[in-house]
Amino acid sequence: MPAASTAGPPGAAEFPFSVHAVAGAARAGVFTTPHGAVPTPAFMAVGTLATVKTLDPQDLRAIGASMILANTYHLHLRPGEDVVRALGGLHRFMHWDGPILTDSGGFQVFSLETMRRVSEDGVEFRSHVDGSRRFFTPERVIEIQRDLGADVVMQLDHVIPGQSDLAQARDASERSVRWLARCQTAWDAHRAAQDGATPQALFPIVQGGTHTELRREMADRIRAMSNWPGYAIGGLSVGESKDDMHAVLDVANDALPRDRPRYLMGVGFPDDLVEGVRRGIDLFDCVAPTRMGRTGTAFTNYGRVNVRNARWRIDPRPLDPDCTCSTCRRFSRAYIRHLFVSDEVLGLRLLSLHNVHFLVSLMRAAQGAIAGGNFDGWSREWLGRYHSGSATAP
Amino acid sequence: MPAASTAGPPGAAEFPFSVHAVAGAARAGVFTTPHGAVPTPAFMAVGTLATVKTLDPQDLRAIGASMILANTYHLHLRPGEDVVRALGGLHRFMHWDGPILTDSGGFQVFSLETMRRVSEDGVEFRSHVDGSRRFFTPERVIEIQRDLGADVVMQLDHVIPGQSDLAQARDASERSVRWLARCQTAWDAHRAAQDGATPQALFPIVQGGTHTELRREMADRIRAMSNWPGYAIGGLSVGESKDDMHAVLDVANDALPRDRPRYLMGVGFPDDLVEGVRRGIDLFDCVAPTRMGRTGTAFTNYGRVNVRNARWRIDPRPLDPDCTCSTCRRFSRAYIRHLFVSDEVLGLRLLSLHNVHFLVSLMRAAQGAIAGGNFDGWSREWLGRYHSGSATAP
Numbered sequence: 001m002p003a004a005s006t007a008g009p010p011g012a013a014e015f016p017f018s019v020h021a022v023a024g025a026a027r028a029g030v031f032t033t034p035h036g037a038v039p040t041p042a043f044m045a046v047g048t049l050a051t052v053k054t055l056d057p058q059d060l061r062a063i064g065a066s067m068i069l070a071n072t073y074h075l076h077l078r079p080g081e082d083v084v085r086a087l088g089g090l091h092r093f094m095h096w097d098g099p100i101l102t103d104s105g106g107f108q109v110f111s112l113e114t115m116r117r118v119s120e121d122g123v124e125f126r127s128h129v130d131g132s133r134r135f136f137t138p139e140r141v142i143e144i145q146r147d148l149g150a151d152v153v154m155q156l157d158h159v160i161p162g163q164s165d166l167a168q169a170r171d172a173s174e175r176s177v178r179w180l181a182r183c184q185t186a187w188d189a190h191r192a193a194q195d196g197a198t199p200q201a202l203f204p205i206v207q208g209g210t211h212t213e214l215r216r217e218m219a220d221r222i223r224a225m226s227n228w229p230g231y232a233i234g235g236l237s238v239g240e241s242k243d244d245m246h247a248v249l250d251v252a253n254d255a256l257p258r259d260r261p262r263y264l265m266g267v268g269f270p271d272d273l274v275e276g277v278r279r280g281i282d283l284f285d286c287v288a289p290t291r292m293g294r295t296g297t298a299f300t301n302y303g304r305v306n307v308r309n310a311r312w313r314i315d316p317r318p319l320d321p322d323c324t325c326s327t328c329r330r331f332s333r334a335y336i337r338h339l340f341v342s343d344e345v346l347g348l349r350l351l352s353l354h355n356v357h358f359l360v361s362l363m364r365a366a367q368g369a370i371a372g373g374n375f376d377g378w379s380r381e382w383l384g385r386y387h388s389g390s391a392t393a394p
Numbered sequence: 395m396p397a398a399s400t401a402g403p404p405g406a407a408e409f410p411f412s413v414h415a416v417a418g419a420a421r422a423g424v425f426t427t428p429h430g431a432v433p434t435p436a437f438m439a440v441g442t443l444a445t446v447k448t449l450d451p452q453d454l455r456a457i458g459a460s461m462i463l464a465n466t467y468h469l470h471l472r473p474g475e476d477v478v479r480a481l482g483g484l485h486r487f488m489h490w491d492g493p494i495l496t497d498s499g500g501f502q503v504f505s506l507e508t509m510r511r512v513s514e515d516g517v518e519f520r521s522h523v524d525g526s527r528r529f530f531t532p533e534r535v536i537e538i539q540r541d542l543g544a545d546v547v548m549q550l551d552h553v554i555p556g557q558s559d560l561a562q563a564r565d566a567s568e569r570s571v572r573w574l575a576r577c578q579t580a581w582d583a584h585r586a587a588q589d590g591a592t593p594q595a596l597f598p599i600v601q602g603g604t605h606t607e608l609r610r611e612m613a614d615r616i617r618a619m620s621n622w623p624g625y626a627i628g629g630l631s632v633g634e635s636k637d638d639m640h641a642v643l644d645v646a647n648d649a650l651p652r653d654r655p656r657y658l659m660g661v662g663f664p665d666d667l668v669e670g671v672r673r674g675i676d677l678f679d680c681v682a683p684t685r686m687g688r689t690g691t692a693f694t695n696y697g698r699v700n701v702r703n704a705r706w707r708i709d710p711r712p713l714d715p716d717c718t719c720s721t722c723r724r725f726s727r728a729y730i731r732h733l734f735v736s737d738e739v740l741g742l743r744l745l746s747l748h749n750v751h752f753l754v755s756l757m758r759a760a761q762g763a764i765a766g767g768n769f770d771g772w773s774r775e776w777l778g779r780y781h782s783g784s785a786t787a788p
Binding site for chain 2 (some may be wrong): 048049051053054056057058078079081082086087088093094095129133218230240313314316326330331332333338339342345346348349350
């Protein structure tokens with residue numbers, strides 16, 4: 001493995017990561033940011049437009065969420081990073097004083113169905129809100145994320161479809177590494193110019209599709225550039241098989257430094273989280289818990305529950321008998337079904353709250369199992385119950 | 395005035411009302427129910443379908459709401475009173491352990507644009523949900539409200555358009571009084587059959603349109619029937635002038651007993667509340683604060699604020715500088731505008747919370763002014779500021 005280069009670490013000093021227990025590849029640790037500590041492994045709820053959809057910051061606190069995510073692409077379009085900056089940055093704007101991570105917008109731009117054009121300079125696209133023409137460069141997304149003021153910011157990367165062949169994947173991955181270098185330069189310049197501002201950490205993104213040797217090569221090249229405060233793994237959970245995803249995670253676990261957090265982007269189904277932790281992942285994010293919460297599906301320890309199902313009409317039980325969230329402590333399946341059948345907004349929040357609580361608690365349970373020395377058994381048992389669950393037990 | 399009859403009071407003993415201060419016609423008191431005390435004058439938030447739209451029961455507690463309302467018509471259709479009863483009644487179903495009032499469905503049925511047919515027996519109508527044919531009688535709405543289990547239940551009344559002539563108003567008002575007698579008989583039978591069940595209070599509704607002498611006559615006839623635990627005034631705020639409304643309230647103040655709470659149904663704009671309190675009203679309900687909260691209008695002490703207005707784009711101020719609600723303590727106009735412009739669900743809740751808090755607090759301020767001996771000055775000053783307000787001060 002290449003040694004870390006002598007380039008200044010982009011935030012590593014202010015963002016220490018300590019591992020206090022391991023179980024195979026799994027680790028329990030603490031990632032520290034200027035806005036507080038993040039016990040890992042951790043799930044980050046997604047607050048696309050500076051709000052975790054339907055939830056109040058108080059809900060996130062009560063759930064025990066430590067770090068959340070917001071989307072640069074969406075916030076750039078609405079309300080604009082100038083507004084967020086004028087209001088004191090994301091933390092003050094959305095009244096969340098815990099750690100925040102912003103993505104770079106790469107994933108959103110490359111997911112747009114409207115026009116986009118990639119060049120070495122950056123990516124041109126049309127706003128999905130008003131059709132206006134926009135241009136993201138590595139430098140520009142660092143500038144926007146500086147204005148937003150999150151604790152962790154992400155490089156601009158060239159995201160490709162999950163089934164891309166090796167040539168496509170190599171082209172995009174190498175461009176992502178070149179863009180990373182430009183992000184680092186821009187980040188260093190901002191840092192020098194704004195001495196005294198709240199420190200931010202810049203995370204690189206390892207790409208490479210499902211091509212494990214390409215993934216390893218990119219990880220090595222990125223490590224050689226700097227001693228990064230953390231490493232993201234992008235381009236997964238986009239249609240590839242579970243085996244392919246796990247193979248990439250195994251390579252990443254082998255290739256990335258053990259003393260820095262690893263962030264698996266856009267992955268957030270309960271079983272994917274547990275499988276990811278087994279392979280050395282520390283941070284996850286996904287819209288799944290809030291999106292499914294808004295469409296009427298609950299995560300439970302016994303599988304998924306469709307809350308609109310007529311069988312819950314007079315069911316007095318909570319969504320999950322093992323759950324301690326404020327939804328399950330207070331409300332029956334019958335009431336939550338009623339809210340959804342009647343299109344009541346409260347239902348969206350109660351179910352989103354439950355689902356985010358579910359993933360946050362699942363990661364807390366994983367932390368405990370790793371620290372307690374029984375993670376392998378715990379994770380196998382949990383996965384077995386989840387996959388075989390009927391959602392009606394007990 | 396007629397003396398109270400010797401018929402058994404429908405719940406008066408279990409629902410005492412004490413007045414501890416008066417200021418002209420205005421009174422400050424306490425209406426006591428099996429689920430707690432209601433300091434009056436009070437605004438009741440409307441939880442149509444067993445949820446005050448967008449709000450959590452915890453929000454209502456934090457706001458200081460004492461009593462809330464739910465709609466018999468809506469709950470009968472969804473989820474059905476059998477479901478609510480099977481789940482332990484409204485309080486347990488919606489996790490609100492404070493006082494609840496259910497209306498009789500009369501207002502909703504007579505507001506339907508679909509077919510309805512009134513006979514002496516009751517009113518036939520089609521469900522707005524599935525078009526099914528339904529029939530409400532005085533006895534049936536008492537039975538439904540018994541199953542729902544609210545603290546205060548309402549008689550079925552014949553509601554007519556606000557501009558009805560005297561003949562129409564007399565016909566409907568007299569039918570309402572006959573229906574009241576049938577409600578009382580049904581209520582007595584339920585009470586005898588369900589000894590030990592949570593007591594409920596039955597409120598009559600004084601109708602009579604804008605015809606003040608008819609209103610007085612109906613109030614007298616209703617008083618002659620029983621020593622009711624409280625009296626509702628229906629059929630106002632349906633298109634009549636403010637002067638007409640105030641004239642009816644003056645008559646009601648004169649005709650109704652001073653030792654029982656008066657409930658002005660469906661009235662809930664801030665100035666209407668203050669004008670109502672000045673004329674002896676103790677209880678109000680209205681969907682206005684939550685409906686306006688969902689459509690982007692905030693009540694403030696300086697008039698109404700349209701939160702989508704572009705002038706708030708980078709405005710760091712709260713909606714109302716004098717407000718102590720959790721929305722105003724935490725969020726800027728800029729953030730709330732952003733949520734509405736971006737169609738974020740959190741915006742609906744933050745604004746509904748502010749608006750309900752506004753009315754609950756306004757009634758608390760009125761209580762204090764009455765008790766403090768300065769209600770006349772306070773109410774005049776408040777009305778003046780509200781009506782002249784620019785919504786931008788200070």
